Amino acid sequence: MSGTFRDPSGSLFDADGRILRVIREAEAPAFRKLLDADVIRALVAKGALVGTRSLDKAGVPESLRVLAGEWFEHDRMGFVSVPAEWSAAMLANAALHTLDVNRELLQHGYLLKDATPANVLFDGARPVFVDVPSIEALQPGQNLWLARHQFETTFLLPLLACLDAGYPIQSSLSDPARGLSHEQLARVYGSRRWLSGDRIRHVALVAALGDAGGGPGNGRASQPNAPVGASPADFEKTRFVLNHSMNGLRKAIERLAKRIEQRHSHWSAYAGTRGHYADADLKAKREFVERVLQQTACSWVLDVGANTGEFSEMAAAHASVVGIDLDEVSVSAIHSRARQSKKPIQALVVDLSQPTPACGWRNTERKSFLQRATGRFDLCLMLAVGHHLRVTAGIPLEQILETGMQLGGGSLLFEFVPTPDPMFKAIARGREALYTDNTVENCEALLAARGRIELQSLLPNGRTLFWVRAR
């Protein structure tokens, strides 16, 4: 079993569903003391920090007991997402959460030693800080937050690039520990990098001064020496300076969060423009979905092609939901609404025809979307998305249905869109004859071969809804 290796203080393992962490002997006493601190207990109690408890060696699987160190167990998060799957709203949310946690820690004499989106996971739309060993005791005179650079390259700059240049978060956070460098973004902006306070402070100046390139001070993480006999006044000054530094970051993120709310795209405005659904169609579709949700005792639902999130929200009344869509602006809107309404919806930017691959060192550090999704869900919704997978992505109908059944743990709610449908014709653009497998009879036969069709309904607009369950 392989664990994480980037943090020198220990490793994290996923041992058959249990999240176990081993901390080196030398650092274990400080870690245990940390877990007992009031501020840590308070953060865990309000759900801002993941629950962690000491573990006896007897509770550790045999294959891991050989590792030296002390063991701890973390609460397991329902669905792990990687930062490359996050929308801008989710990244901004995680950024503010990291700063909130850091500010709270700072008040009580602690600080984060690193700051990357990989340290945050989501419970629905609620961010939870999970990298507990990242918390270290504050030294007086430590007037620089060493993790600020990482915070900028992994939170702030990817957000700026997404909003100003349409550069996808999927690209800037492919390595969530490294992110997007100041030089790269400075090149994207060109001379416009000198045209706003945020850009000057956070991109132009830093890029101008060089970044891990040649020069004195490179590679040395320098701090001024702590004054001898540090007094409370020294701590107060340190806290003042660090808070001042973080407030600047916070204000920049808040300005970006406001811009994120105001965006719209072709897909996020979809609900208002879909003339191909009459009221009768929508009513029938909603009733069908509601019937399926009530009849099936599901606890986790995957909504593929969530778009405005209408059906994710319907499912959230019955289960925890992960909604995926390839349009980042739509996903941001679903996330913002779920956050405000506190519904258990985790909205992610995933294109099912090309889902997030396994990444990192030897492609094992971060699992692929399909690996993480397998076995998690007990219902998969594929509403008004089948034809996009069939035409735009070119995936055969049989494979779409097969994948939907697998992701839904054997339970699939599929909306079949026939070839004469106006939306199908719009995306097929005269090449309808290619899609010979796209008939309702074929769809029904393929589904019947994979399970029992529990419910079937023909909508007034010619689309057919199927609910199928594996026998």
Next chain:
Amino acid sequence: MNKQRDVSNSRAQAGLLAALSVASVSPALAYIDPGTGSMLVQMALAGIAGALFYFRQLRMAAGDWFRRVVLRQPSRVVAESNSDPLP
């Protein structure tokens, strides 16, 4: 072109570090790269914030002196304790 930029970058870094380093420095055990450019900008901001802090302390001390001596009211400054309130 790149070589010229590298040389002028390292000169800028050297100059700024010389100007900003007022105390002896010791390496800290951070395993992530703190980024030279980011650190320099942060050091400049920390210098400004430090100055703001001292100005604020000076202002509070002056206000307290005025309150005690001129207005003859009790001091509002809590006596500094020597015990470390932090872990």
